[in-house]
Every structure is written in structure tokens, then in C-alpha cells.
Amino acid sequence: MSTQEGTSFDGMLSHRRRYSFHPLSKFPGPRLWAFTRIPHHISTWKGVRNQSVRELHNKYGHVVRINPDELSFTDPNAWKDVYGHGTKGTTGSVPHKNWATYGQSPNGVKNLLQARDNDHSRMRKIFTPAFSDRALKQQEPLFVRYADQLVSRLLEGTEANPDQKWDMVKMYNFTTFDVMGDLTFGEPLHMLDNAEYDPWVKVIFSSIKYSAKLGILKSYPRLWRAFKTLVPETGNKKRINHFLHSVTRVTKRLEKGREHEGVDLWDLVLSQKEGKGLSRGEMDANASLFMLAGTETTATLVSGLTYFLLTKPDMRGVTRSECMKKLAGEIRGTFTSADGMTMERLAALPYLAACIKEAFRLYPPVPLEMPRITPKEGSTILGQFVPPNTAVAIPQHATYTHKKNFKMPMEYIPERWLGDSRFDSDEKLALQPFSVGSRDCVGKNLANHEIRLIIAKVIYSFDLELAPESNEWTDQLTFILWEKKPLMCKLHAVK
Secondary structure, eight states, X not given: OOHHHHHHHHHHHHHHHHHHHSTTTTSOOOHHHHHOSHHHHHHHHHTOHHXXXXXXXXXXXXXXXXXXXXXXXXXXXXXXXXXXXXXXXXXXXXXXXXXXXXXXXXXXXOOTTTOOHHHHHHHHHHHGGXXXXXXXXXXHHHHHHHHHHHHHHHHHHHHHOTTOEXXXXXXXXXXXXXXXXXXHHSSOOOHHHHTSOOHHHHHHHHHHHHHHHHHHHHTSHHHHHHHHHHSOTHHHHHHHHHHHHHHHHHHHXXXXXXXXXXXXXXXXXXXXXXXXXXXXXXXXXXXXXXXXXXXXXXXXXXXXXXXXXXXXXXTTSOOTHHHHXXXXXXXXXXXXXXXXXXXXXXXXXXXXXXXXXXXXXXXXXXXXXXXXXXXXXXXXXXXXXXXXXXXXXXXXXXXHTOTTTSSSTTSXXXXXXXXXXXXXXXXXXXXXXXXXXXXXXXXXXXXXXXXXXXXXXXXXHEEEEEOGGGTTTTOOOEESEEOOOOOEEEEEEOO
């Protein structure tokens, strides 16, 4: 045997040993993905990671090794072990965030998403009352004002041109960003007024895809250092300028004090004794976070919900638009006027709640995983010991559309949440769109209220018709979030 052949043979043997004796070798998954990160990076770069991970789980089951040091879970019982408080009496501790992947704000201060446990608990204690049901009731006029403005804009345009097609993704984004702008900065971004995206918001959208691809380089330290040396800091300058714009808005809001109309986030935070424990840097960092986390995701869900309520008949011959008829009947039968819509009354509508849950299942605003990493003593997940320094996560879309979790997983059927016996075997607890544990979404009450109010106001006032060019709207790429296409609809005012 030649030296070259011997070297090649030794290399193959080394790879085989690495695969066979690696601490994660007992977990199923494709060999290539276990050897190298390249397949994972390729799928991320192309925007098809969601599809790839779903296919792997359909083939290998609830637990799949998707990287040399990473496991993906779709079993509903994994939520408490990965993101919650774990299972008592098991080996190791619960996974924690992989801080290296979260970075920090441009001002060097960590927000709620990035903060270590002690700072997170302190900030969470400050912000939680501002997102409580009591606080939302105080803020209700603010939400109603922008939902009504959305309806007014649509009505004016439809009356002027009955054949006009509306991109509802844009209209919902205009609304949620104006709401959160007012809530966070004490004034809207005037996107509903101007019917166009604020330049500041455009930077948010463009940065998401950029960040997803940049994350690939960050996983290779030498390559990342070379990239930062050779490539101009254009992207970072945009990020800093965007953040400074947020800082300016926070300054302007704080200068107003409490002498302004309505109730916003800082009224509720600074009125508490604990609220004064926030540093100015933490205010800036969290204001910037809220403007992304509380806007694009809410508009995404309402867009997906609108699409599913309007799509064509499925293979069983059941017209999905029957869902829209049922929902419109419930909303229009409950309210004699759109002015009567309140948080409490909307939350009490069962079919509306079921439609929203089913939209979360088929089109979660955060479709991919939120990674954690096992501590030095390892963790126990689903009764199996997972070695230290292993990345673990639950990809939401793959979990919610797994055939072992939900019957007819790709069909939009709100009745599965209303006691329909056909779906008794569904793993309802698998659906956790706001995550679980001490780091679940602090704004989940706000999001649910805003979703109910926007969709109810629109459906009360209009009959919607999906334009043919949007028939395959959910066929989308994913770069951290969905890369949404225009959702074109015709609107007919209800007399």
C-alpha cells in the first residue's frame, strides 16, 4: 500500500472512529451532518434550513443530530427539559443560552434576550407589570386607535378603487410598527399615515437575512476575523446608526415625562419603584429589542392567519374559506359595532381563539430553533443524558407539523382546538409559540391581544378575497424569520 493510500485509509478510519465513538453517536441522524457543519450551513445560506430540519425529523424521528455537536427535538415533552426547569431527579442541569450566539447591543449593554440570569431576573421583574393584563387594559385605547386607522385606510382606498389589490403584509406591518412605536417611544412611526415603510424599519428587515448568513462566518473564528479585516464595516455602521436612532427616540420620550396623552411602556415601567433600577443603557437596548420582537412577529402571524382563512379547498374537498365564514359569523354576530370590541370580549370568542392557535401551529412567527447549550455537568432530555457543551433546540415549525404530534399536520383545521374527536390524539402541549420557562416571551399577552383586535376589526369591516398570485404564499424561505412575500387581497366593504 502506498503512503498516499495509507494516509487516505487512516483518515477514513479516523472519521469512522469519530462518528462511532463520539458522545452523540447514539443519537440518530445523517452521517454527513454528524461529520461536518457544511450541510447545515448550506441550508442556512439558501434559506431552506426549516425545510431540511423538518425532513430530517420526518425521517429519523423526534430526536435528530443535525450538527457534530447539536441535537434537534420535536417531542412535546422536550420543552420543559430544554427551555423550562427540567425533570426532577434526573442527571445534570438544564441547558442555558449559548451566549456566544446572542452578542450584545451596539452600546455594549445587554437586553432581556442577552442578559445573564441575575440581570435577566431583575429586568424581567421590571418589565412584566408593563405587559400584564392590567397594563394592557390601560393601553387598550392605543391599540384600538391604530386598528381603527388600519380599517379607515383600507376603506378609503377601497371606496376610491374597488378593484385595488392590497398587500396585507405591508398593511399589518404598518399597523404593528405604529403601535409599538407609540408604546415604546410615545409616538408612532406614521407608516399608516404615509402608507410606506419608515427607512428605520427597512433597515430591520434587511438586517435579518444579513445576520442569518453572517452567523455562518461567526462559527469559524479565523474566517470571521479575516472577514472583519477585509470587508468594510458598512453593515455594522448601519446597525449602529439604527441603534442611535432608537436612542434619540428614547431620549425624546423621557424628556416628555408623564405629560403626554395616553399610557405607554415607560409610564408603566417608571411608575414602579423597581423601574428606576433600569440604567439608561438598558432602556435603549430593550427599546430597540421591543421594536423588533413586538412588531414583525405579530404582523407575521396575522398575515399567516389571513392567508389560511382564504385559501383554496384541500384534497378532502373541504373549502377552507368555510373557516372564514365561521369566523366572520362569530365576530359579526357578537358585535353590533366595531366600537364594542374590547380585550375581554374578543378573548372570549372560541372560534377566533382556535383560528389563531391553528395559525401559530402552521405558521409560527419564529419557525426555526432558539438554541441552548448543555452545562459542564450535562443535561437529561427526554430521559436521555446529553453530554456537556451540546447545542440543543426545538424547531417550532418542524415540531408543529410533525405527523407524530398532529393528525393531518399540514391542514389548517381550527376545530382540532375545539374538542373535535378526530384530533384527540393531537399533542396539544407541543404548541408553545412563546416558548416556556423563565425566559418565555414577556410580551405574549400584548401579542395575543393585538392579533385578536387587528384580525377582528378587519374581518368585521371587510370580506376578503385572495388574489391568484398569492395562492402559494406560504412557500417561503427562512432566514431566522420567514422571508414573506406580498399577500395580495381584494377587499369588499361590508355594508
